Amino acid sequence: MTETATSRTASLRARAEIDLAALRANVRTLREKAPGAAFMAVVKADGYGHGAIPCARAAVDAGATWIGTATPEEALAVRDAESGIPADVRVMCWLWTPGGPWREAIEAGIDISVSGVWALRELTDAARTATRPARVQLKADTGLGRNGCQPADWPELVGAALAAEREGILRVTGLWSHFACADEPGHPSIAAQLTRFREMTAYAEERGVRPEVRHIANSPAVLTLPETHFDLVRPGIAMYGVSPSPELGTSADFGLRPVMTVTASLALVKRVPGGHGVSYGHHYVTPGETTLGLVPLGYGDGIPRHASGTGPVLVDGKWRTAAGRIAMDQFVVDLGGDTPEPGTEAVLFGPGDRGEPTAEDWAQAAGTIAYEIVTRISSRVPRVYVNEEPAGQPGDE
Incomplete structure (x- = not known):
């Protein structure tokens, strides 16, 4: 697998990985239609x-x-x-x-x-x-x-x-x-x-x-x-x-594979008591003593604010949900007492192979369509291209 980052900070905060082998395979599948x-x-x-x-x-x-x-x-x-x-x-x-x-x-x-x-x-x-x-x-x-x-x-x-x-x-x-x-x-x-x-x-x-x-x-x-x-x-x-309509079928139903995976590194993990308000407006209050993880992405990066309280994230193999308001640069997930290290990968969406959410999951959480979820990811999130070589050459699997 080859990888090209558009920014030297691609591994530090967040990245949108673009699998060009998946895109080529999707084009071939669609051409067959x-x-x-x-x-x-x-x-x-x-x-x-x-x-x-x-x-x-x-x-x-x-x-x-x-x-x-x-x-x-x-x-x-x-x-x-x-x-x-x-x-x-x-x-x-x-x-x-x-x-x-x-x-x-x-x-x-x-x-x-x-x-x-x-x-x-x-x-x-x-x-x-x-x-x-x-x-x-x-x-x-x-x-x-x-x-x-x-x-x-x-x-x-x-x-x-x-x-x-x-x-x-x-x-x-x-x-x-x-x-x-x-x-x-x-x-x-x-x-x-x-x-x-x-x-x-x-x-x-x-x-x-x-x-x-x-x-x-x-x-x-x-x-x-x-x-x-x-x-x-x-x-x-x-x-x-991305499927153009859930009513028509999922990506997998059509033999297509999502090309974009958005991840971030947890910026902070901390223990808080029960009754602790989280993010603006305290729309989420911890039901008991727990741990909170800080995801360094927000609506300034294209994460929809409408998914506050509902947006799904995979952390350490478990689905978590945006706790409280999604802010401009960050949002919080309740880790339920788990204590992953800062820097642990949080997967917002991807193909779903590892159990992570998909863009369609975020679309449902935000009350929109998956088109908007992928398109709105801002330039502040570096694009990292993998599998850039075409079929039959190194890097295309």
Whole structure:
């Protein structure tokens, strides 16, 4: 196993270990679910908190041919020559605001998503002065109600894009959309959106659009809706080994392994009497004489304050629970009289093999989703990458 720490303090306070062998295995598993489609590895929000560039490289090692990002800055970082991502791997970006770095993205060869005429207008203005034609993907709002072009406005957007394509300043490379409820099996919006997507892509193609890819499948759709795979699939959270929905199944049910493990070293262990208040507001009072362990992580590190009193931690092989309020930098667990040494490892979440909690356990404790748990782990927690070499090379087991 190889290990690369992003900080010299990785072993002193806390760390988020990122197992790139697990990520590569997850990509291979997901590719098997959609054998006829190209694979886009979504690395927005710094790879869902795992580190965008290392995860993008690992995904490409496992067969991804596209990288997906939200913001232009994310896309430009992936496309940077120093990222190590091969030039033939396509990069797509879909969250634009007026005045964005259109020309920079065009000249970097990034596929730019457009959801409205205003965006196409800004893009074409930039494309006329760029050194190469823009690669443009048109996003359809098939029912999610966020980004994307409404069906009533689709003819105008398609027509304007085709006119710019005839001018030679852009190429329409994709038609795409996003599901609202693919993580809810049987939800009626799934079929409705799929029908609308087929109608909107058919309209564009009838008028002359010749896309390289059509795509709508996110993580839950990749796992459970093969009819949605089209030319390209876009797994996000599933690539990191987290189930997109407990209703659909656990990570293990889908053959996926969580990639991130968050640990900390106990900063203090002390004995206190019964009736002792713990943390702000004294929402926890010791029921009797006991020992308390101080975990040096808090909401400043991305540990959700909403999990105060419920957040699970494995210490010395036993599950403990955050006692009282989770503070900015630290929280306390009641050790029930046990006396592990300061420096003993506290495992907040991981794959679960050692009996430790998972990100889903923390999501349930905080009343949120596991996406948020992994994504919110802040940069104050060093990422430590293990198993960086691809399959067949030292370090990949």
